[in-house]
Amino acid sequence: MCDYRIALAGNPNVGKSTIFNALTGLKQHTGNWTGKTVDCAEGRFFHNGRTVSVVDLPGTYSLSSFSREENVTEKALAQEHFDCVAVVLDAGVLERNLTLALQVLSRHKNAVICLNLLDEAAKKGLEIDEKALSELLGAPVVSCCAARKRGLKALQQAITDACEKEPRPNSFYRRFDRDSALLRGCCRTIAQACVRQAFPDRKTRRDRRLDRLMTSKRTGIPLMILLCSLLFWITAVGANYPSQWLSELFEALKGELVTWSERLSVPKWLSGILIDGVYTTLSWVVSVMLPPMAIFFPLFALMEDAGLLPRIAFNLDRFFARCGAHGKQSLCMMMGIGCNACGVTGCRIIENEKERLIAVLTNNFMPCNGRLPILIALILMFFAGSCGGLFASAKAALILVAVLIGCVLITLLISKLLSLWLKSDAPSGFMLELPPYRKPQIIKTLARSFLDRTLLVLGRAAVVAAPAGAVIWLCANIRIGDASLLRHMTDFLDPFGRFIGLDGVIVTAFLLGFPANETVIPIMVMAYCANGTLTDVTNYTQLHALLSANGWTMTTAVCMLLMTVMHFPCSTTCLTIKKETGSLKWTLLAMLIPTVSGVLLCTVVSHLMKII
Amino acid sequence: MMKETCKLSELPLTVQATVAGFDEKNALTERLRQLGIDEGETITPLFRSPFGDPTAYAVKDCLIALRRSDCSRVTVVTSGETHV
Numbered sequence: 001m002c003d004y005r006i007a008l009a010g011n012p013n014v015g016k017s018t019i020f021n022a023l024t025g026l027k028q029h030t031g032n033w034t035g036k037t038v039d040c041a042e043g044r045f046f047h048n049g050r051t052v053s054v055v056d057l058p059g060t061y062s063l064s065s066f067s068r069e070e071n072v073t074e075k076a077l078a079q080e081h082f083d084c085v086a087v088v089l090d091a092g093v094l095e096r097n098l099t100l101a102l103q104v105l106s107r108h109k110n111a112v113i114c115l116n117l118l119d120e121a122a123k124k125g126l127e128i129d130e131k132a133l134s135e136l137l138g139a140p141v142v143s144c145c146a147a148r149k150r151g152l153k154a155l156q157q158a159i160t161d162a163c164e165k166e167p168r169p170n171s172f173y174r175r176f177d178r179d180s181a182l183l184r185g186c187c188r189t190i191a192q193a194c195v196r197q198a199f200p201d202r203k204t205r206r207d208r209r210l211d212r213l214m215t216s217k218r219t220g221i222p223l224m225i226l227l228c229s230l231l232f233w234i235t236a237v238g239a240n241y242p243s244q245w246l247s248e249l250f251e252a253l254k255g256e257l258v259t260w261s262e263r264l265s266v267p268k269w270l271s272g273i274l275i276d277g278v279y280t281t282l283s284w285v286v287s288v289m290l291p292p293m294a295i296f297f298p299l300f301a302l303m304e305d306a307g308l309l310p311r312i313a314f315n316l317d318r319f320f321a322r323c324g325a326h327g328k329q330s331l332c333m334m335m336g337i338g339c340n341a342c343g344v345t346g347c348r349i350i351e352n353e354k355e356r357l358i359a360v361l362t363n364n365f366m367p368c369n370g371r372l373p374i375l376i377a378l379i380l381m382f383f384a385g386s387c388g389g390l391f392a393s394a395k396a397a398l399i400l401v402a403v404l405i406g407c408v409l410i411t412l413l414i415s416k417l418l419s420l421w422l423k424s425d426a427p428s429g430f431m432l433e434l435p436p437y438r439k440p441q442i443i444k445t446l447a448r449s450f451l452d453r454t455l456l457v458l459g460r461a462a463v464v465a466a467p468a469g470a471v472i473w474l475c476a477n478i479r480i481g482d483a484s485l486l487r488h489m490t491d492f493l494d495p496f497g498r499f500i501g502l503d504g505v506i507v508t509a510f511l512l513g514f515p516a517n518e519t520v521i522p523i524m525v526m527a528y529c530a531n532g533t534l535t536d537v538t539n540y541t542q543l544h545a546l547l548s549a550n551g552w553t554m555t556t557a558v559c560m561l562l563m564t565v566m567h568f569p570c571s572t573t574c575l576t577i578k579k580e581t582g583s584l585k586w587t588l589l590a591m592l593i594p595t596v597s598g599v600l601l602c603t604v605v606s607h608l609m610k611i612i
Numbered sequence: 613m614m615k616e617t618c619k620l621s622e623l624p625l626t627v628q629a630t631v632a633g634f635d636e637k638n639a640l641t642e643r644l645r646q647l648g649i650d651e652g653e654t655i656t657p658l659f660r661s662p663f664g665d666p667t668a669y670a671v672k673d674c675l676i677a678l679r680r681s682d683c684s685r686v687t688v689v690t691s692g693e694t695h696v
Contacts, residue, residue, distance in 0.1 A: 061646040061647060064642070092673065093672060093673045095648075095672055096647070096648045096672045124673070207675075208659075211658075211659060211675075215661060215662060215668070216659070216662065217662045220662040221662055310677075314666065314677050315661050315662055317661060317665070317666050317677070318661060318664065318666075319663070321665065321666075327666070327677075327679075351639075351643075429639075429640040429643055429644070429678075429682045430666065430678065430682060431644070431647060431676060431677070431682075432676070432677040433647075433675070433677075434668055434675040436675075
């Protein structure tokens with residue numbers, strides 16, 4: 001049990017989650033943009049023999065809220081009991097941050113002010129008089145620098161002290177119920193009394209120069225494309241080696257396993273399920289899916305921490321505006337590349353119901369964690385050429401960027417259609433904060449993100465891919481009449497598959513891959529191999545040979561690529577959509593839209609390619 | 613430069629202005645206020661997106677991107693200063 005329960009509140013992007021992680025030792029995701037945290041997280045810390053439970057609330061500008069994620073904060077503060085509320089302030093923009101601080105002080109007797117990002121304020125040449133601030137606010141002020149773990153002990157001390165003390169109304173208690181002009185006046189007066197421009201502001205000037213580079217007509221878009229290409233190129237080149245090592249390792253281990261199971265005379269069906277089903281699927285998922293993910297996402301996290309994501313949203317907003325969508329949708333889409341379920345949850349940063357729904361329904365067009373490696377594999381095998389080396393990998397990266405641009409265009413098109421169809425409730429505003437550029441803590445970010453992804457992929461491999469492997473093996477080996485269950489299924493679906501440029505096996509693989517797209521390729525391989533296992537297919541060359549032997553042409557590869565991007569979301573994403581929209585209708589539509597458009601596009605493309 | 617009244621959306625880049633008022637009172641203008649775009653506050657458009665819209669404005673040491681359609685509801689008075 002905990003002795004006390006406290007809340008962390010503050011404006012968006014002031015480092016609440018970083019403080020939360022530093023206090024509790026947990027690993028909430030953080031990022032340099034407004035709206036990264038959309039849900040409450042809870043953790044605890046121990047200080048002087050006391051256990052304190054900490055709730056990390058989503059960022060909010062004020063307690064009279066506007067967007068859904070801010071509503072979470074307002075409700076939590078109003079309805080739940082907290083022994084103390086710690087308000088985190090960005091020292092560099094004190095005046096604006098004070099609005100929320102004063103609102104919290106007017107509602108809660110026990111509050112602690114935590115002045116974060118002092119290092120950034122110092123770079124802006126600002127000096128802050130903490131003592132004066134504490135006196136004016138009538139609450140303890142602790143300065144800290146959470147990213148460098150400075151001032152955390154003092155913060156823990158201040159929080160426990162505040163919890164232990166008898167609550168005593170501060171000077172602002174119950175003062176700002178309705179009067180917002182008074183509130184603004186107070187913020188201004190306090191900020192003027194406490195903040196002093198001690199040195200000229202070099203940091204902001206450097207940021208503006210960088211902004212001109214990132215967003216100008218001439219350099220903005222090319223730089224964005226260059227950055228993305230570089231990201232994918234490093235992923236494609238870097239993933240190759242560990243993939244190879246892992247698959248060799250798994251192959252060697254499999255040999256051992258087979259020998260031992262024979263020596264121990266394990267029944268054939270059991271070794272079949274465990275070795276040919278579970279182990280082989282697992283090893284495929286780990287060796288092929290893990291390396292690209294463990295390279296791509298740490299690099300992506302660096303971009304995120306530097307503050308580049310909102311700039312990309314800024315550059316692309318015009319297109320979203322034209323399509324009746326919200327510019328922040330591009331942020332949700334970027335999260336969707338990580339995981340569509342996360343992307344769908346992230347759509348809460350969009351205030352307007354209609355625009356949020358559009359973002360939720362179209363998020364699946366961004367290829368996620370489980371599908372990106374399928375695209376990479378297809379591109380490496382069929383489109384990048386067999387010459388190998390740097391040239392092929394650069395070409396693969398460019399093709400992947402082109403595919404992703406295609407995904408964005410499809411998202412925009414479907415968004416446009418949806419916005420014409422859906423009724424709008426109110427004109428919504430678009431306000432996107434462009435945060436200061438922050439130098440990411442390279443080693444820490446890379447290490448943490450690498451570890452997170454590795455654990456995530458391994459976890460999913462164990463929870464989803466392993467049972468799936470067993471089920472698929474059973475399907476491939478249980479015989480009904482003259483053929484296996486899997487065979488019956490693929491034969492049944494074959495005419496339809498062929499009609500849309502694929503075949504029965506691919507369609508079956510997508511259907512059975514509903515719990516996790518990671519298993520799509522292993523299912524295909526198992527179905528193609530006559531003996532019902534994916535014995536010797538552990539790298540792209542062997543896979544390419546197997547696919548070609550089963551009648552794959554360029555058309556099949558193109559259609560497979562399209563179908564990978566455009567089919568129903570995985571089961572987890574569907575559940576998330578159900579939770580976020582609260583309606584079965586929208587969930588079904590979220591499955592139907594990509595599937596129908598994928599089937600249509602594949603049919604058209606395959607027939608066109610046959611004519612040519 | 614003389615003092616002139618115009619819409620925020622018409623303000624040329626790098627020209628500093630003071631917010632004079634809003635055309636209407638709704639959720640949108642309330643949100644703008646929360647972000648610091650409020651009567652008496654200075655605001656400066658700094659740069660535009662490659663495709664001309666939105667524009668990034670400097671307000672209270674922060675950078676906030678707004679679309680033209682939203683800015684046309686805000687009236688500002690130029691203060692005769694430019695901001696670099």
